[in-house]
Amino acid sequence: MPPHPETWLRVTPSGLFCEPGGFYIDPQRGVDRAVVTHGHSDHARPGHTHVLATAETLAVMRERMGEDRAGVTQQPLGYGQVLDINGVRLWLRPAGHVLGSAQVCLEWQGSRVVVSGDYKRRPDPTCAPFEPERCDVFVTEATFALPVFIHPPADHEIARLLRSVELFPERTHVIGCYALGKAQRLIALLRQAGWDAPIPLHGALMRICRLYEELGVPLGELVPATVQGKQKLAGAIVLAPPSAIADRWARRLDDPLPCLASGWMQVRQRAKQGGVELPMVISDHADWPELLATCAEVEAGEVWVTHGREEALIHALGLRGVRGRALHLVGLGEEEEDE
Amino acid sequence: MSVSAFAELLERLTFTPGRLGKLALMQNWFATQGDPDRGIGLAALAGELVFRTAKPALLRDLIAQRTDPTLFALSYDYVGDLAETIALLWPPDAGSNLPPLSLTEVVETLETAPKAELPQILTSWLNSLDAGSRLALIKLVTGGLRVGASARLAKTALAEWAKVDVGEIEEVWHGVAPPYRSLFAWLEGQGPRPDPNGAPVFRPLMLAHPLEARDLAALNAPDWRAEWKWDGIRVQLTAGPGGARLWSRSGEDISGGFPEILDAMTFHGVADGELLVLRDGEVAPFADLQQRLNRKVVTAKMLREFPAAVRLYDLLFDGEEDLRALPFDERRARLEAWYAREHPQRMDLSPLIPFTSMAELAEIRAGTRAASIEGLMLKRGDSPYTPGRIRGPWWKWKRDPLSIDAVLMYAQRGHGRRSSFYSDYTFGLWRGEELVPVGKAYSGYSDVELLWLDKWIRNHTINRFGPVREVERGLVLEVAFDAAQYSTRHKSGVALRFPRISRLRRDKPVEEADRLETLEALIESRIAVPAEDTPSE
Numbered sequence: 001m002p003p004h005p006e007t008w009l010r011v012t013p014s015g016l017f018c019e020p021g022g023f024y025i026d027p028q029r030g031v032d033r034a035v036v037t038h039g040h041s042d043h044a045r046p047g048h049t050h051v052l053a054t055a056e057t058l059a060v061m062r063e064r065m066g067e068d069r070a071g072v073t074q075q076p077l078g079y080g081q082v083l084d085i086n087g088v089r090l091w092l093r094p095a096g097h098v099l100g101s102a103q104v105c106l107e108w109q110g111s112r113v114v115v116s117g118d119y120k121r122r123p124d125p126t127c128a129p130f131e132p133e134r135c136d137v138f139v140t141e142a143t144f145a146l147p148v149f150i151h152p153p154a155d156h157e158i159a160r161l162l163r164s165v166e167l168f169p170e171r172t173h174v175i176g177c178y179a180l181g182k183a184q185r186l187i188a189l190l191r192q193a194g195w196d197a198p199i200p201l202h203g204a205l206m207r208i209c210r211l212y213e214e215l216g217v218p219l220g221e222l223v224p225a226t227v228q229g230k231q232k233l234a235g236a237i238v239l240a241p242p243s244a245i246a247d248r249w250a251r252r253l254d255d256p257l258p259c260l261a262s263g264w265m266q267v268r269q270r271a272k273q274g275g276v277e278l279p280m281v282i283s284d285h286a287d288w289p290e291l292l293a294t295c296a297e298v299e300a301g302e303v304w305v306t307h308g309r310e311e312a313l314i315h316a317l318g319l320r321g322v323r324g325r326a327l328h329l330v331g332l333g334e335e336e337e338d339e
Numbered sequence: 340m341s342v343s344a345f346a347e348l349l350e351r352l353t354f355t356p357g358r359l360g361k362l363a364l365m366q367n368w369f370a371t372q373g374d375p376d377r378g379i380g381l382a383a384l385a386g387e388l389v390f391r392t393a394k395p396a397l398l399r400d401l402i403a404q405r406t407d408p409t410l411f412a413l414s415y416d417y418v419g420d421l422a423e424t425i426a427l428l429w430p431p432d433a434g435s436n437l438p439p440l441s442l443t444e445v446v447e448t449l450e451t452a453p454k455a456e457l458p459q460i461l462t463s464w465l466n467s468l469d470a471g472s473r474l475a476l477i478k479l480v481t482g483g484l485r486v487g488a489s490a491r492l493a494k495t496a497l498a499e500w501a502k503v504d505v506g507e508i509e510e511v512w513h514g515v516a517p518p519y520r521s522l523f524a525w526l527e528g529q530g531p532r533p534d535p536n537g538a539p540v541f542r543p544l545m546l547a548h549p550l551e552a553r554d555l556a557a558l559n560a561p562d563w564r565a566e567w568k569w570d571g572i573r574v575q576l577t578a579g580p581g582g583a584r585l586w587s588r589s590g591e592d593i594s595g596g597f598p599e600i601l602d603a604m605t606f607h608g609v610a611d612g613e614l615l616v617l618r619d620g621e622v623a624p625f626a627d628l629q630q631r632l633n634r635k636v637v638t639a640k641m642l643r644e645f646p647a648a649v650r651l652y653d654l655l656f657d658g659e660e661d662l663r664a665l666p667f668d669e670r671r672a673r674l675e676a677w678y679a680r681e682h683p684q685r686m687d688l689s690p691l692i693p694f695t696s697m698a699e700l701a702e703i704r705a706g707t708r709a710a711s712i713e714g715l716m717l718k719r720g721d722s723p724y725t726p727g728r729i730r731g732p733w734w735k736w737k738r739d740p741l742s743i744d745a746v747l748m749y750a751q752r753g754h755g756r757r758s759s760f761y762s763d764y765t766f767g768l769w770r771g772e773e774l775v776p777v778g779k780a781y782s783g784y785s786d787v788e789l790l791w792l793d794k795w796i797r798n799h800t801i802n803r804f805g806p807v808r809e810v811e812r813g814l815v816l817e818v819a820f821d822a823a824q825y826s827t828r829h830k831s832g833v834a835l836r837f838p839r840i841s842r843l844r845r846d847k848p849v850e851e852a853d854r855l856e857t858l859e860a861l862i863e864s865r866i867a868v869p870a871e872d873t874p875s876e
Contacts, residue, residue, distance in 0.1 A: 147406070148414045148427035152469060160347065167367055168360075246752075247759050248793075266427065266470075267418050268353065275752070277354045312413045319407065 002110035005137040005302075009106070009113055011327050016115065016139070016306075018106060021088035023052070025104050025115050028331040034071070035090070037117025038101035039064065039180055042332050046070065052077055054092060056100025056215055060180065063211050079128065095119040096130035097284050098181030099212060105133050114298060115139040120283065121290040122154060125188040126181070126217045130294075138300035139327075142308030143285040144263050147316075151263060151287040154185075157280040158193045161259065164278055165237065172233045172253040173278070176242035176260040179205050181284050183239050184212045186261055187219045189282075190237065200225035200233060202240035202249065226252065246275040263287070292316060307332035341439035342468060344372070345380055346475035352486035361488055365496035378518030379442045381497065383479055385490040387517055390449045393457060393480040398425050401458060401465075405430055422481065426474035432466035440464055440472075442479075446517070449480060491590045501526035506543045506726055509590060513538030513581075537581035541590040542609060542655055542663075543726035544575060547716060547733035554734065558697055564667060564720055565692040565700055568713040568735055569650055570625050570822065570836065571615035572632070576649065578604040579658075585614075596634045597647050603684040608677065611653035613689065615711070616645045622711030624824035626834050651678065652689040652716075655724055663724035670724065707738050713821055713836075714738040740819040740837075741861055743853045744844055746774055747814040750796045751807045753781065760789055761796040761808065764840065766816055768831070770855040775831045777858060780818060783839030791843070815852050817842035823861040833858055 010017050015027040023033035030047030037043050037053075039060030044053075051058065051071030055078070061070040077083065079102065082091045087109075092102035097118045104115040114135040121130050144151075165173055177183045183205045190199065198221040201209065209222055225238050234254045244250060245258040260276045263283025271279035286294060291313060295303050302323045305313055314324030351364050365384065369377050382388045402411065402425045411428065418424040445464070452460055461480070465473050478484050491505075494512070498505035503526065514535035515522040524530030548554075573588040583604040585594045594601050597614070616623040616631065623645070630645050631637070654674040655663050662670050671691070678688055692715070694700040704715050714737035722732035745766035753762035763781040767774035784792065795814060802809035819841040826834035833855070 146414050146417055147410050148418055148424065150427070150431070150470060152471075163347075164351070167363065250759055268420070268423055272354065275356070277356070277360075278351070279354060309413075309417075312410055315409050315413075316407070 002136075003108070005111055005113045008108050008111070009137075011329065013330075015329060015331075016327070018088060018108075020108055021085040021090065021106070023085065026117065026332070028329075035104050036061070037095065037104060037115065038098055040098070040118070043117060049073070050075065052083075052090075054079070054100040054102050057102070058100075059211060059215060060100060060208070063207060064180075079131075093131045093133050094128035096121065096124060096127060099127045099184070099215060099217060101127060101181075103131075103133065105135070111136055113137045113139060114300075116141065116294075118143070118285055119294070120286050121294065122151070124185050124284070125192065126184045126212060132294065132297045135298050135300050137302045137304060138295055138298045139304045139306060140291065140295065140313075141285065141332075142291065142305045142310050142313045144283065144287050145291055145305075145309040145313035147288045147312070149263060149266055149287045150289060151266070151283050152281055154189055154282050155193065157261070157282050158186075158189050161237070161278065161280060162193060162195065164257070164259075165235065168257060169235045171255045171257045172236055172238055173259055174238045174240055174245050174250055174253055174256045175280070176245040176258065176276075177205075177239055177262075178284075179241055180208050182261060182282070184209060184217060184219060185284065186239060186282065187222070188217070191220050195237065196220065197236065198223045200236055200238045202226075202238070202244055204241050204244075205239055292320075295322060296320070341441055341472075342445065342476055343439065343472045345376070345383075345442055345479075346472040348380065349475050349478070349484060349486050350471060352488050356487075358492070361492060362496045362499060365488070365493060366500040369497060369500045374520055374523060375518030376442045378520060378523060379446050381493055381519055382517035383484060384486075384488055384493040386484075387490075388446065388479065389482055390480055393449065393461070395421060395481055397458060397461070398422075398477060398481070401425075401462060402428060422477045423474055426477055427470050429465050429470075429473055431469070437463070437467040440467055440476075443518070445476065445479065489589070489591060494590075497526070509541045509543065511535050513540055537579060539577040539579065539582050539584040541575060541577070541584070541586045541592075543590070544573065544588055544611065545653075545724050545726055545733060546728040547718075547735040548728060548730050550717065550734040550736040555697065555736075558717070560694065560696050560700070562719055562721070564671070564718050565694060565703075566652055566689050566716045566718070567692065567707070568716045568737065569613040569615060569622065569689065570711050570713045571613040571622070571628055571650070574612060574614045574649060575655075576600070576604055576610045576612065578609075579607045593632075596631060596637060598637060599642055600647055600649060600685060603686060606677075606681040606683055607658045608654060609656035610649075610651050610674070611655060612649040612651040612686070614647060614649055617648040618646065624711075624826070624834070625836060626824060626826045626828060646685075648685045648687070650689045651686055653724065666721040666723060667718050668720045704736060704738055712738075737821060740821055740841075741823065742817055742819045742841060743768065743777075743858055743861075744815050744847060744851070745777065745818050746812055746849050746852045747796075747810055747816055748774060748776055748812070749807050749809050750792075757789075760793045762789060762793070764792070764816065766818060768853050768855045768858055770831075774812060775855055777829070777831045777833055777855070778818065778820070778835040778838045780816075780838040780840050783819065783841055784843070788840075788843055812849050815844035815847040815849055816840050817844050823858055825862050831855060831858075833862060 008019050014029050014031055016025045023035055024031045025035045026037055026043040027034050033050045034048040035052045036057055039057050044061050046065045046069035049072045052075045055076035058074045058076055077092055079092050079094055089107040091105050095101040095103045095117050097120055106113045112135045114133050118141050119130050177186055200223050202225055209219055213219055250256045257277050258275055259278040259280055261280040261282040265271045265279035265281045303317055304325045304327050306327050306329045310326040317324040348368050352361055355361050368380055406428055414428055415424045494508045495505050498508050511533045514533040521533045525532050575586040577584045583601055584592055585597055585600055587593050616627040627645050654670055654677055657673055657677055717734040719732045745768055747764055748767045749765040750761040751763040753760055765776050765779045767776040796810055799811040800808045801811055818838050820835040820838040822836040824834045
């Protein structure tokens with residue numbers, strides 16, 4: 001009888017700890033050995049001694065926190081390559097969340113756990129698609145774990161945006177979006193929809209976009225929004241962090257029409273806060289049906305929920321005969337409150 | 340055209356704060372949709388579509404049959420709005436391959452379907468739609484779109500699209516019905532002007548410009564008539580064989596909120612006047628009238644405690660006779676004769692103020708300090724009744740504003756173009772050692788002052804409550820206002836009329852800002868409702 005994962009994968013104040021392997025997954029404070037699922041700052045913290053992640057995630061960490069804080073040693077691991085760490089078999093599978101995002105698959109004495117990190121199941125031209133892996137315990141996020149969250153197809157939302165640009169050609173559509181992942185996916189979706197114009201960017205988005213291009217994700221012509229004249233920005237689609245679209249930064253735009261691309265935009269009251277005029281439901285997380293389908297697909301008898309709206313998900317899994325457990329991991333989901 | 344196009348229109352209207360943006364969206368609807376959908380959309384926006392058969396309870400039953408109660412409760416708790424929760428939670432039917440549902444089909448079906456078939460019809464529609472369209476459908480069938488667009492705004496958009504005056508649309512509005520084929524045909528030059536057939540019609544009002552010093556100098560006293568400028572709301576009363584209506588200044592039908600006025604409209608004609616709360620002939624503070632505004636139904640208690648009346652000052656139609664081309668003096672004579680003849684209940688005449696020189700009138704104005712009077716109205720004796728705000732024939736001559744030096748306490752961001760600025764200010768006065776908020780202002784300052792205020796607020800924030808910032812007690816604002824009135828609804832006990840920021844007093848230490856007693860001394864009418872009678876909202 002293989003050992004129950006509870007006996008070898010524990011919740012500690014620093015995060016999930018694999019005892020026989022001696023490493024943490026997405027630890028919230030500096031540790032000796034960290035496995036990092038992806039580069040968002042609530043998962044990739046600075047100050048670890050050894051960091052194991054995909055080459056892309058390591059590159060993102062170096063870009064965002066600087067060489068010296070992104071781990072004393074960095075060990076890249078490709079998807080599907082298997083390591084043996086003190087008898088724990090470890091490999092990575094694509095999570096489809098952002099470039100380089102990975103699920104951490106662990107097997108010890110015949111007992112298998114998949115720590116998915118954040119993930120989505122929709123096509124994303126900027127990263128590898130999610131690959132389900134059978135396991136005994138599936139560790140999932142629950143950011144959008146309410147049945148009201150059913151994300152529409154992203155190309156519908158892009159089409160609404162383009163219709164709005166047509167209807168208000170004298171205004172500047174400025175889309176609030178998260179700097180890592182969402183911004184690049186939006187640009188790629190716009191390019192797919194035929195939007196060939198240069199895309200002006202807020203300074204905070206430029207570095208990660210350049211990094212994506214260096215890592216082989218083409219994004220077309222990108223220009224800094226700040227050096228454009230107001231007139232030149234009329235009719236443009238500009239990308240900026242969510243905090244900037246209705247604040248002082250946006251004053252340099254000509255009659256800006258604030259848009260926000262986030263899964264939270266599904267709910268109007270939430271969308272109405274902050275002066276958004278065009279909410280766009282585009283999410284890099286699994287929606288409700290996808291969370292349930294993924295839990296079923298990996299055939300796990302038990303699902304652990306790291307962060308988000310665990311109550312609804314655990315209830316729904318219970319109705320399907322799957323045991324759910326809330327891990328209440330502190331710190332996760334913080335950076336992505338606005339995705 | 341499908342329900343989904345209409346859903347997109349509603350969604351954009353909901354999130355577009357500016358009037359111009361909303362007008363553009365509605366015009367685009369009229370320009371791109373065909374008959375009959377464009378007319379059904381218009382009817383929905385104008386609040387003219389009412390289906391009595393579909394009630395929220397029915398939808399609640401339908402969703403209960405399809406969802407786990409725990410998941411429904413968690414979802415409703417998170418979303419907060421029943422219609423939206425249902426729209427989002429409805430399990431989509433992947434196998435549904437019905438053709439896109441059209442607005443016309445929805446309306447025609449709902450008008451004819453027997454009540455017993457409604458659950459099944461709604462179910463099949465909801466199955467075939469996406470979440471946004473489900474929300475639009477639910478709002479459509481239960482009434483109440485709540486997209487921040489009034490009937491008047493919809494008509495204005497239609498007028499701008501058709502390049503006619505909105506008054507022309509108002510004139511024929513009650514001669515047309517959804518889906519307004521005859522109206523669109525007429526506007527496109529394809530058909531005759533629809534006949535309103537005696538139904539009550541709103542006539543756009545004649546409005547006055549504020550009088551400035553340079554205009555005053557040019558006025559020759561014998562040409563002018565003066566009236567008090569009452570502190571109520573401007574209304575138009577339309578009554579005849581086709582029915583009676585009470586309209587607000589912008590043409591909203593507010594009849595439902597004032598049944599006692601409607602009952603008194605037994606005459607045939609169109610009159611112009613001021614809606615007030617009157618107790619024993621005394622005009623109550625504006626806050627009392629506010630209790631009566633924006634209500635669909637009125638309780639007997641409201642009618643008793645806040646009795647409404649109309650003070651008349653013009654007559655536009657006497658029976659079917661249009662008086663609008665007549666000079667003011669003739670209309671006034673007709674108004675007085677008409678009043679003597681009809682003597683409608685709950686109405687009186689706004690008196691003309693006798694004067695012989697502009698200097699005398701200026702003195703009268705300086706002496707007006709009753710809370711119910713905002714100043715004077717000046718009307719040329721020979722002025723016809725011309726809709727709109729035309730410079731020259733009518734002036735409003737408000738009394739000089741009062742002012743206080745108050746301390747900035749809280750700031751909130753504005754809307755639309757001002758959404759990046761802290762532009763709404765709550766200010767307070769000293770009562771003992773504490774500051775008591777006395778009002779809120781969001782105008783009066785220059786662009787330069789707004790920039791400075793925004794920066795000051797960001798640098799002096801001590802607390803945040805959602806969109807509101809509490810600031811250090813460190814800035815004195817000179818606040819101008821038209822009147823101070825006694826109020827039981829405000830913590831300070833005082834309500835200000837039209838407060839605005841007149842000056843930033845960066846030089847003044849906050850300890851030297853005014854005290855609440857100073858403001859209380861400016862209250863002119865002590866008539867107020869005792870606290871226990873204040874209706875709960």
